[in-house]
Amino acid sequence: MLLVENLHAGYGASEVLAGVSLQVKQGSVVALIGANGAGKTTTMRSISGMLKPSQGRVLLDGQPVQGYTAARIARLGLAHAPEGRKVFGPLSVEDNLLLGAYGRLPAFFGFRSQAAQDLARIYELFPRLRERSQQAAGTLSGGEQQMLAIGRALMAKPKVMLLDEPSMGLAPVIVQEVFRIITRLKEAGITLLLVEQFARSALEVADYVYVMEHGKIAVEGLPSEMHKNQRVLQAYLG
Amino acid sequence: MSALMWKRFLLIRGAELATFATLAAIPLFVSSSYALGLLTLLAIYGILLIGLDVSVGYLGQVNLGQAAFLGLGAYAAGLSVSLLGWGLPAALVASALTGLIIGALLALPALRLEGPQFALATLSFGALTVTVLNEWEGLTGGAQGLQLDRPPLLGIRLDAPAFYWLCMLFLALVWMLMRNLLSSHWGRSFEALRDSPIATDAMGVGTYRHKVAAFAIGSALGSFAGGLYAFNFQYLQPHSFVYELMVILLLGVVLGGRKSLWGAFVGAALIVLLPNLLSNRMLFQVFSALGLLMAVLAGVRGLLNKTTRPFQALAPIVAMGSLVVGGLLVANTEDWRKAIFALMLFSVVVGLPEGLMGFVTPLLSRLLRMAPPALPAPAALDEVLATRQVHGELLLELRNLKRYFGGVKAVDDVSMCVCAGHIHGLIGPNGSGKSTAVNVISGLYAPSGGAMLLHGKALPQGSLYRAARAGIARTFQNLQLFGELSALDNVMVALKGVYRMPLPLLLLGFARREEKRAQAEALALLQLVGLTQQARARARDLTYGAQRFLEIARALACKPELLILDEPAAGLAQPDVAQLIEIIRRIHQRGITIILIEHHMDVVSELCNVVTVLDGGKIIAQGSAAEVKRHPQVIAAYLGVAPAEAEHAQP
Numbered sequence: 001m002l003l004v005e006n007l008h009a010g011y012g013a014s015e016v017l018a019g020v021s022l023q024v025k026q027g028s029v030v031a032l033i034g035a036n037g038a039g040k041t042t043t044m045r046s047i048s049g050m051l052k053p054s055q056g057r058v059l060l061d062g063q064p065v066q067g068y069t070a071a072r073i074a075r076l077g078l079a080h081a082p083e084g085r086k087v088f089g090p091l092s093v094e095d096n097l098l099l100g101a102y103g104r105l106p107a108f109f110g111f112r113s114q115a116a117q118d119l120a121r122i123y124e125l126f127p128r129l130r131e132r133s134q135q136a137a138g139t140l141s142g143g144e145q146q147m148l149a150i151g152r153a154l155m156a157k158p159k160v161m162l163l164d165e166p167s168m169g170l171a172p173v174i175v176q177e178v179f180r181i182i183t184r185l186k187e188a189g190i191t192l193l194l195v196e197q198f199a200r201s202a203l204e205v206a207d208y209v210y211v212m213e214h215g216k217i218a219v220e221g222l223p224s225e226m227h228k229n230q231r232v233l234q235a236y237l238g
Numbered sequence: 239m240s241a242l243m244w245k246r247f248l249l250i251r252g253a254e255l256a257t258f259a260t261l262a263a264i265p266l267f268v269s270s271s272y273a274l275g276l277l278t279l280l281a282i283y284g285i286l287l288i289g290l291d292v293s294v295g296y297l298g299q300v301n302l303g304q305a306a307f308l309g310l311g312a313y314a315a316g317l318s319v320s321l322l323g324w325g326l327p328a329a330l331v332a333s334a335l336t337g338l339i340i341g342a343l344l345a346l347p348a349l350r351l352e353g354p355q356f357a358l359a360t361l362s363f364g365a366l367t368v369t370v371l372n373e374w375e376g377l378t379g380g381a382q383g384l385q386l387d388r389p390p391l392l393g394i395r396l397d398a399p400a401f402y403w404l405c406m407l408f409l410a411l412v413w414m415l416m417r418n419l420l421s422s423h424w425g426r427s428f429e430a431l432r433d434s435p436i437a438t439d440a441m442g443v444g445t446y447r448h449k450v451a452a453f454a455i456g457s458a459l460g461s462f463a464g465g466l467y468a469f470n471f472q473y474l475q476p477h478s479f480v481y482e483l484m485v486i487l488l489l490g491v492v493l494g495g496r497k498s499l500w501g502a503f504v505g506a507a508l509i510v511l512l513p514n515l516l517s518n519r520m521l522f523q524v525f526s527a528l529g530l531l532m533a534v535l536a537g538v539r540g541l542l543n544k545t546t547r548p549f550q551a552l553a554p555i556v557a558m559g560s561l562v563v564g565g566l567l568v569a570n571t572e573d574w575r576k577a578i579f580a581l582m583l584f585s586v587v588v589g590l591p592e593g594l595m596g597f598v599t600p601l602l603s604r605l606l607r608m609a610p611p612a613l614p615a616p617a618a619l620d621e622v623l624a625t626r627q628v629h630g631e632l633l634l635e636l637r638n639l640k641r642y643f644g645g646v647k648a649v650d651d652v653s654m655c656v657c658a659g660h661i662h663g664l665i666g667p668n669g670s671g672k673s674t675a676v677n678v679i680s681g682l683y684a685p686s687g688g689a690m691l692l693h694g695k696a697l698p699q700g701s702l703y704r705a706a707r708a709g710i711a712r713t714f715q716n717l718q719l720f721g722e723l724s725a726l727d728n729v730m731v732a733l734k735g736v737y738r739m740p741l742p743l744l745l746l747g748f749a750r751r752e753e754k755r756a757q758a759e760a761l762a763l764l765q766l767v768g769l770t771q772q773a774r775a776r777a778r779d780l781t782y783g784a785q786r787f788l789e790i791a792r793a794l795a796c797k798p799e800l801l802i803l804d805e806p807a808a809g810l811a812q813p814d815v816a817q818l819i820e821i822i823r824r825i826h827q828r829g830i831t832i833i834l835i836e837h838h839m840d841v842v843s844e845l846c847n848v849v850t851v852l853d854g855g856k857i858i859a860q861g862s863a864a865e866v867k868r869h870p871q872v873i874a875a876y877l878g879v880a881p882a883e884a885e886h887a888q889p
Contacts, residue, residue: 035811037782171668
């Protein structure tokens with residue numbers, strides 16, 4: 001579903017990604033782990049078009065999308081729930097969610113009625129968001145904001161979803177909740193690329209794992225293989 | 239000093255010396271009074287722009303009041319000569335003082351405002367000043383203007399060359415004093431509070447005080463230039479100081495390059511040449527062609543280095559191109575002056591956001607192979623952070639601390655004790671009041687009720703600055719680094735107990751040794767967190783993990799007794815978490831007491847002597863990490879699963 005080949009990207013003169021290749025098969029959850037500064041977030045940003053890759057290919061459902069603007073890639077079916085949540089603080093929870101569907105649904109007639117079904121689906125997944133649907137998103141707690149960011153990405157009914165550090169700054173009980181949601185997304189057949197600092201938890205939900213070091217994929221394999229790999233164990237699984 | 243440093247020193251000082259020597263020699267060869275008049279104006283506008291650059295470049299505020307300060311200074315000097323019969327030195331002092339005092343008075347309310355509001359406040363100040371000068375006819379002569387004579391200096395009558403030399407001498411003096419000021423901790427603090435006022439206060443550097451000082455100094459330079467302006471023209475009209483001049487001044491600073499004395503000089507040269515540029519067709523065409531060439535060069539270079547987007551490269555070329563074409567088509571360029579200013583300002587803002595000097599300086603330093611100034615060897619850590627002797631006595635006590643936001647009780651009746659030498663963990667669900675509690679302790683918020691005692695004495699409330707002075711340093715959950723400053727400068731801004739030189743001596747350049755000392759101490763702290771290699775990198779270019787560590791080093795530069803770390807491991811991957819634990823251990827060994835807010839339970843278990851658990855603004859458990867992890871309420875509200883599993887779920 002998502003295929004990345006020899007991706008190079010960076011900020012200004014400094015190159016952060018030095019040839020990243022990975023693939024995410026339909027309906028699978030792929031985890032991307034590694035140290036800070038290894039290039040995980042930069043990989044995500046170059047896939048979703050927030051950063052223009054200088055070299056390499058990104059294929060979304062077989063179609064090359066590298067070099068497109070982020071808005072265009074999003075319309076083609078890639079949703080990015082960025083690091084640090086980035087919800088629209090002053091807008092209500094519901095408006096935040098509806099924003100996620102703007103790229104997909106008709107702009108004038110029939111938007112509300114079609115969106116209502118999707119909203120109901122999201123609220124079913126995140127009952128807390130229904131309770132707070134008219135509250136400004138900025139007043140939610142960190143955990144609720146993370147749910148909102150995931151919900152907003154789901155509203156786009158994406159082919160592939162990128163999830164960057166969903167557990168950052170959250171209490172353990174909420175982190176467990178987030179991983180339960182990821183498991184449910186996986187059961188619902190959502191294709192997911194996940195960057196996560198809690199490597200051990202990420203390995204539990206993932207079908208396949210890539211380990212990044214210095215802008216490259218250093219190790220890849222099934223989660224069970226990672227548990228056997230001494231180097232990965234020591235460096236990333238603690 | 240090494241050979242490389244000598245080279246750097248000689249090139250930089252040499253360029254300055256050569257420029258001023260050439261400028262000083264000009265009257266010996268050139269007798270045209272017109273050219274001399276222009277050069278005198280160059281000196282005057284140079285002083286004015288150096289002043290304006292303090293607020294525009296260093297404070298990062300759009301200041302539209304500098305033209306008014308020029309006018310105020312001019313009238314102050316003019317009136318003290320024509321009305322009070324004072325001599326030239328006294329009149330110049332009067333003009334500078336006028337700017338200093340009125341600048342400080344304006345800054346007190348205006349600098350509470352940010353961005354556009356500040357720009358509007360200074361704009362209205364400018365309008366007000368011109369109106370007062372115009373309408374107070376009894377004093378200023380109103381629109382009729384004010385005639386004055388240039389009084390002799392020490393009995394010598396100042397003819398045009400002599401007055402020119404006087405102005406150049408003042409420019410050289412201002413240049414030297416401001417270089418010393420802006421390269422000292424004052425200049426760094428000005429820049430720091432542009433990037434993050436909250437962190438500047440939290441590091442014990444008074445934001446407000448520095449802002450007012452910076453603005454007052456800039457205004458004083460503006461009105462001092464006004465004094466010289468008055469004696470240059472010997473005739474003043476309120477109409478000269480309207481906002482059109484302000485736009486030109488702003489253009490000068492932005493085009494020349496912010497945060498640069500040379501930039502102010504180049505900008506002043508442009509302002510002086512502008513009227514001639516517009517009246518002389520030939521000159522205008524040469525200049526617009528040069529501008530086009532510059533735009534093309536900058537655009538191509540930017541595109542090759544991938545630092546600019548195509549729009550950024552193309553827009554100035556189009557704007558400058560239309561100047562060239564316009565110069566051929568239009569009958570009278572002076573009628574189009576406003577359009578011409580607009581096109582120039584637009585091209586500079588889009589194409590050369592760093593200004594001419596910002597564009598040329600890196601090129602020159604690469605061309606001449608100039609090395610950045612060498613850094614001293616790091617100081618011994620023991621001299622920077624002396625190990626405190628602690629014996630677990632009571633350090634910080636909170637009694638019934640409360641903080642409400644409207645009806646929300648974020649911190650509700652919290653009482654706890656932090657013992658000296660402990661690492662005291664503070665955990666709880668998101669929104670449980672941990673961050674609010676440390677924000678109250680560190681002075682970001684005032685408490686709604688209750689007491690805070692440090693060593694049994696009341697802790698200053700509601701002031702980051704005073705809490706920092708009392709010995710409390712902190713890091714921020716959402717990083718609050720001074721992004722544009724280097725890692726080293728970030729630490730140097732916060733450094734306590736090094737900067738002792740009184741301001742007058744510092745202005746004269748006697749602070750070099752203490753500056754070296756500060757660098758050595760800051761390097762020692764960077765070494766502690768493992769960032770020696772990145773000392774010169776801009777803080778915002780560092781990786782996320784490095785930024786977290788830099789915040790810790792910066793907080794340590796305050797030499798605190800109590801260090802508050804707000805989620806230092808948030809977003810850190812496993813290898814960096816291990817390094818973080820090691821850093822916190824080393825800080826703890828120095829006898830610094832730490833309050834640690836953290837969600838990584840393994841970090842908390844490994845480091846903390848005592849853990850307090852908050853939920854809904856109240857304490858629900860307290861004890862050792864092992865104890866609280868077994869506490870049923872903590873499991874229900876926070877951990878979610880029993881301890882054995884929790885360890886598993888939290889690598």
